[in-house]
Amino acid sequence: MIKCANIVGVLILLFCSFTSLATDISWSQFQEAKKGSITVYFRSTEPFMIVNENGTLKGLEYEMMMGFKYYLLNHYGLNLDINWQRKNSFREIYNHIKNDSKIGDFGLDIISKIPEREAEVQFSAPYFPDIQVLITHRDAPFISYRGEFSDLFMGYHAISVKQTTYDKYLHELKVDHDMDFDIEYISSSNDIIKNIEKNKKAFGYVDLPNYILALNNNLNIKRLNLMSKKGFGYCLVFNPESDWTIPFNEYLQSEEFKLLKTNGIQKYLGYDVNELIQHIAEGENEEIVLLQKEKQFMNEELYQIEKKSKEQTYIQNILLASIILALIFAYFLYNSNRVKSKANEILTKHRQMIEQQNALLSRRNEELVARDEEKNNFIHILSHDLRAPINNITGLAKILGMAGEDELNEEQLRMINHIATESRRLNKMVTRILDIEKIESKTSEQFERLDLKEILQHVIENYNTQASAKNITVESNLQEAVEVMGDEQYLFHVFENLLSNGIKFSPHGTRVFIDLKTEGHLAVVEIKDEGPGMTDEDQRNMFKKFQVLSAKATAGERSTGLGLSIVNKYIGLLGGELECDSEPGMGTTFIVKLSLA
Structure with missing residues (x-):
C-alpha cells in the first residue's frame, strides 16, 4: 500500500510539472506565475514570416513577436516562452484558432479583420496597414476609370485563395461590375503573383508589401488603378475567451513597437517603402501614394532601359560601320x-x-x-x-x-x-x-556605460582655443545624467568631428550651439552652427568617403572629406541615428540619436 501511495504521489508531481509547461495559460495566470509559454501558429509568407533553410525564422511578424516577449520582460519582469507551430495555409491557422485553440494560442498570418470573422475569433489591434491591390500581367490593358474594367477584362479569369479577403474582394468585384469571370483557387497566397506572371489573361488581389517586392524584382505584373482595397489592418487572432489581447494591444501602442516596426520595414522592404506605408497609415490617399511609388519604379526601369538602349545603339553603330566597310570592300571585289x-x-x-x-x-x-x-x-x-x-x-x-x-x-x-x-x-x-x-x-568591441555630458564637455574644452581664434562662441545646454552604452573613443570622435565642422564652416563672430537632452528612450545631441548651410547635392553626398563639399571653410582650413563618412560609420556601430537639417544660408544642424542605457 505504501509503494502504491508513493507511485501515485510521483504521478501527481509529474502531472503538475507537465501542466506547468502547458501553453493553455491566460494573461492573468501568466502574471501570477511570472513565467509561462504561448503557441504561435504561423505560415511562411515573405516578408512577414520567412523560414530559412536551416529552419530558423525571420521577418516582420517574427521580430514583432520577439519584441513582445522582451516587452513583457522589460516592463513586467515576466519570462515568456514562444512555441512556433508552422501551418501550410491561412485556412489551417484560422480554423485552428476558431475551433480548436487554447487560451494561450496566437494566430499569425497577415489576417484581415472583417465583420464575418469578428463573430468567430478575437482580434488584436492592427499592427500593419491592410491594403490590397488588384494586379494583372504587364501586357494587360490599362484602365483610366473603374467602369472600363468590365469591358477590357471580359474573358479574363481570377486567381485567389478560398476563405480569404482576396476571394471576398473578387466576389465584390463581380457584383459591382456585373461580371461572371471564373476564379481559379490555389492553396497559398504566396503563389498568386507567380501564377499571374505566367498567365496574361489572369488577375487577382495581393497584399501591398508583396506587390512592392514584385516591383523591386521587376516581375511582369502591374497594378490596376482605382481598384485597391483598404481594410481595417492586419491583426493577430485569439481564442474568443483569451485575455492576451490586453498586453498585446498595450505593446502595439508602445514606442518600442513603433521603432521596431519602422526598422523592420526598412530592413525587409526598404526605406522608401517605410515612408509609403507611413503616408498611407496617416490617412493620405493610397491611390496617389501608390502612383508616386510606381512612378519611381517606372523612372528607374526607364533609366535602365535607356542605358541598355544606348549601349545597344553604340554596339549597333560599330556593327553598322563594320558592315558598311565590308560592303564597300565587297563591292570592289564582287567579281572575285x-x-x-x-x-x-x-x-x-x-x-x-x-x-x-x-x-x-x-x-x-x-x-x-x-x-x-x-x-x-x-x-x-x-x-x-x-x-x-x-x-x-x-x-x-x-x-x-x-x-x-x-x-x-x-x-x-x-x-x-x-x-x-x-x-x-x-x-x-x-x-x-x-x-x-x-x-x-561594422564590428565593435564591448561597450560600456558612458556619461554624454562629460564627453561633450571634454570635446568643447578641446575646441575652445580653435573657436576663440575665430571669435566664435560655443554655447552649450547639457542635461545631467544622460548615459548611453557605447565606446568612449567612438563618441568622442563623432562629436569632435561635428563640432570641428561647425567651427570650421562658421564665419567669425558667430555662435555654435550644443544641446543634450532626452526624448523618450533616446538621448539626443544637436550641434547647430550659423554657417552657410548645405545644398541638397551636398546633403546627398556628405557621407561618402573623400567627398569635399561645396561649402568652404571660413579661415582657410583644409578638409580631407573623411570626417562625416567616419562619423556615419561610428554612429552605425553604436546603433544610433545621424540626421542633418540644413538649408543654404540658414546654417546646419546635426542631430545624433542614441539609445539610453
Whole structure:
C-alpha cells in the first residue's frame, strides 16, 4: 500500500510539472506565475514570416513577436516562452484558432479583420496597414476609370485563395461590375503573383508589401488603378475567451513597437517603402501614394532601359560601320571568289577587336582592384608609422612630467599632462580610424556605460582655443545624467568631428550651439552652427568617403572629406541615428540619436 501511495504521489508531481509547461495559460495566470509559454501558429509568407533553410525564422511578424516577449520582460519582469507551430495555409491557422485553440494560442498570418470573422475569433489591434491591390500581367490593358474594367477584362479569369479577403474582394468585384469571370483557387497566397506572371489573361488581389517586392524584382505584373482595397489592418487572432489581447494591444501602442516596426520595414522592404506605408497609415490617399511609388519604379526601369538602349545603339553603330566597310570592300571585289573570305576576315577582326576591348576592360578592372588593395596596405602602413611617433610623444611627456615635478610650475605640469593625455587619445583614435577593415565590417568591441555630458564637455574644452581664434562662441545646454552604452573613443570622435565642422564652416563672430537632452528612450545631441548651410547635392553626398563639399571653410582650413563618412560609420556601430537639417544660408544642424542605457 505504501509503494502504491508513493507511485501515485510521483504521478501527481509529474502531472503538475507537465501542466506547468502547458501553453493553455491566460494573461492573468501568466502574471501570477511570472513565467509561462504561448503557441504561435504561423505560415511562411515573405516578408512577414520567412523560414530559412536551416529552419530558423525571420521577418516582420517574427521580430514583432520577439519584441513582445522582451516587452513583457522589460516592463513586467515576466519570462515568456514562444512555441512556433508552422501551418501550410491561412485556412489551417484560422480554423485552428476558431475551433480548436487554447487560451494561450496566437494566430499569425497577415489576417484581415472583417465583420464575418469578428463573430468567430478575437482580434488584436492592427499592427500593419491592410491594403490590397488588384494586379494583372504587364501586357494587360490599362484602365483610366473603374467602369472600363468590365469591358477590357471580359474573358479574363481570377486567381485567389478560398476563405480569404482576396476571394471576398473578387466576389465584390463581380457584383459591382456585373461580371461572371471564373476564379481559379490555389492553396497559398504566396503563389498568386507567380501564377499571374505566367498567365496574361489572369488577375487577382495581393497584399501591398508583396506587390512592392514584385516591383523591386521587376516581375511582369502591374497594378490596376482605382481598384485597391483598404481594410481595417492586419491583426493577430485569439481564442474568443483569451485575455492576451490586453498586453498585446498595450505593446502595439508602445514606442518600442513603433521603432521596431519602422526598422523592420526598412530592413525587409526598404526605406522608401517605410515612408509609403507611413503616408498611407496617416490617412493620405493610397491611390496617389501608390502612383508616386510606381512612378519611381517606372523612372528607374526607364533609366535602365535607356542605358541598355544606348549601349545597344553604340554596339549597333560599330556593327553598322563594320558592315558598311565590308560592303564597300565587297563591292570592289564582287567579281572575285575571295569576296566571302574577305568579308569573314573583316568580321573576325571586329570580333577580335571587341574581345581585345573586353580584355582591356578586364585588365583595367584588375588594376583598380590592385590599387584598392594598395590603398588599404598604405593605410595599414600609415597606421603603424603614426603610432610610433605618437607613442614617443607620450613617453617624452611622461618623462618630462616625472623629471620636472620640482622645477616646473603647476600650469606647465598641467600642460605636459594634457599632452600625454591627448597623445594617448590620439593613439586610440588612429587605431579606430585607420583600421579600415574594422570600420568597413561594422564590428565593435564591448561597450560600456558612458556619461554624454562629460564627453561633450571634454570635446568643447578641446575646441575652445580653435573657436576663440575665430571669435566664435560655443554655447552649450547639457542635461545631467544622460548615459548611453557605447565606446568612449567612438563618441568622442563623432562629436569632435561635428563640432570641428561647425567651427570650421562658421564665419567669425558667430555662435555654435550644443544641446543634450532626452526624448523618450533616446538621448539626443544637436550641434547647430550659423554657417552657410548645405545644398541638397551636398546633403546627398556628405557621407561618402573623400567627398569635399561645396561649402568652404571660413579661415582657410583644409578638409580631407573623411570626417562625416567616419562619423556615419561610428554612429552605425553604436546603433544610433545621424540626421542633418540644413538649408543654404540658414546654417546646419546635426542631430545624433542614441539609445539610453
